[in-house]
Amino acid sequence: MRLEKMMNNTPVTLKFLAEKLKMSVSTVSKALNNYPTINEYTKQRVQEMARDLHFTPNKSAINLKEKKSHIIGIILPNLLDHFFTRSIYGVEQFATQNGYNVIISQSHDDLEKEIQSANMLLRSRVDGLIVAISKHTQDFAHLDQFENMGIPVVYYTRNPSFNLSCHKVLGNTFQGCYQATKFLIDRRHKKIAYLGGPKMINFTHDRFNGYINALKDNQIPFSSELVAYTDFDKENTISAIKNLFANPENMPTALVAFKEPILFDAIKYLRSINHPNFDKIECIGFGNTSFISYLDSPPIASIEENPESVGENAIKLLIQLINKEIDIQHYQKIMVDCKLIVHG
Amino acid sequence: MRLEKMMNNTPVTLKFLAEKLKMSVSTVSKALNNYPTINEYTKQRVQEMARDLHFTPNKSAINLKEKKSHIIGIILPNLLDHFFTRSIYGVEQFATQNGYNVIISQSHDDLEKEIQSANMLLRSRVDGLIVAISKHTQDFAHLDQFENMGIPVVYYTRNPSFNLSCHKVLGNTFQGCYQATKFLIDRRHKKIAYLGGPKMINFTHDRFNGYINALKDNQIPFSSELVAYTDFDKENTISAIKNLFANPENMPTALVAFKEPILFDAIKYLRSINHPNFDKIECIGFGNTSFISYLDSPPIASIEENPESVGENAIKLLIQLINKEIDIQHYQKIMVDCKLIVHG
DNA sequence: AACTACATTTCAAACGTTTGAAATAATTGC
């Protein structure tokens, strides 16, 4: 059933093939790489022998010679977040097509771990880096190292908020939030609450601005009572929700939330306290989680952030930078639009 | 703010350091690797210079020399499945601690893609491979290549069902299902249905056996009417559920399901048809998804498969094999127990 | 037969590191 093992302790290298074929190493190399100066018949013989002996070129040697690793590094906070896993789809596919491997490294939103990952990837001489920074990254020395060595870096999603010159690929989170708010306004809501995320994450503000601008553009008065913030902690979310629904004079009939798990906590809470108009409240959050179909009180719509597309744009930009089709100093910024998905 | 770029086109290598310091390359190398034969003061000078010039050893060169890549490959079907992403936690952590990088490659349950991934990892000369095979893998030539070259392979979770001799790390899915069934029996259920997964996946049968054995050990009669199978398709699940609940004489009061998303589909369906005893039916599925807390009719318990532990066991075994602490031909099988998590 | 022109193969250096053996320098004992 199983191929008998050779356990051949002499590894099959170019040299080994050359000896077997009684020709020079360079002929073998060139034959395998289909050089035009090599005789057709020779090529055939070499290729056949290579196949029979299961020759596999040694990547380390090639990398050393070519000064390329054919590896792209990704640093991201967390693989449990579907946004990131979905974004990897986009990256991986395009990378593979272009002959690159991908090393994924999780920072677990820990700066120390992020630095470690960066150093490890630097030692591995990745040809390029895609990174979504941790919540706590303020200093960028560990990432600047790459550009200092001429290795391009693309920041995606989570990126330095202050205007550090760097390549960025971002979800158009402003537009997403604007669209969601507009959708609720069109459904005749006047009291639309906004539940924001951690203030340290830079796009929290973009989302808020989307909300505000939609209100403004449609002459809906803004009320600060209708805005609250939470981190990802459940307790925290519940107390934010309590605040939003505290004033009977100013009771929200709709809610836009920073992220779906937070929204689910909010919905669950409102339901648990038997909020009088619970059935009327319409909610929208960022994410478009697949589990929504199992909820009994699902959000009316989701803001789909198209993570695959974000990933794809990041890798495409990175490869252009690697190939020097774009100058590394000519910083790019790409925005990927969100899409409102109406459920039911 | 940002470090001024050197954009130094001469890369900082051992040779470069050696010239700067006016000593030989080998002294520099040995100083950096803390050889006892090197003078303390020399070491200091070298290390200082290395730090100042941001020397980063070239991994490709080291790998070539050492005939090691310090890379471990993982092939798995899918990163969207939380079982796999969670298992990576275990792998990554232990791998990093031991100086290995991890390249993750998704097969998307496609044999062709799996073969491609395997070949790519082979070219990269990974030091070891951890693999959860695709649904369609029948032939193992692409994976046997590794062992033929002396590279150890550990199959985890999804593995060749027939008794191919190989290293395996598996969830003890029999025990998990037994325990779940026993739990329901203890709650006085007599009619416990079993909703199985795709028959091609090998542990489908182990789970079924856990179910059957729990019934047998507790003198509950088995009825084939109470067993149905589904793949991951929703239509398919619903028709399976219809069959299970078809006979009014033999109506289940409890359900054990192969995987939680399937179970959620089942619950949703039963609810949608207003099944008369819906509130009484108690369900358990494999997975322990975090979303359970948002469901209105949650399963009474979940079978936690401890994916982190599965991953950790796989990497530990692999590293032992790499270090030849275990003979590669001495095939190991490790079972990781499941744990029943009772909700509410 | 000698020359050119081309086809094909081989040489040799390079990529950046490691490491045992050899060389050199410094220290000790007498």
Add this chain to the structure above:
DNA sequence: GCAATTATTTCAAACGTTTGAAATGTAGTT
């Protein structure tokens, strides 16, 4: 002051590949 140790540094080969330049081989032309 000189051999014998010991401490420290350097040499040189190796890992497996690529690639421009040089060498060789083969025809074709005169």
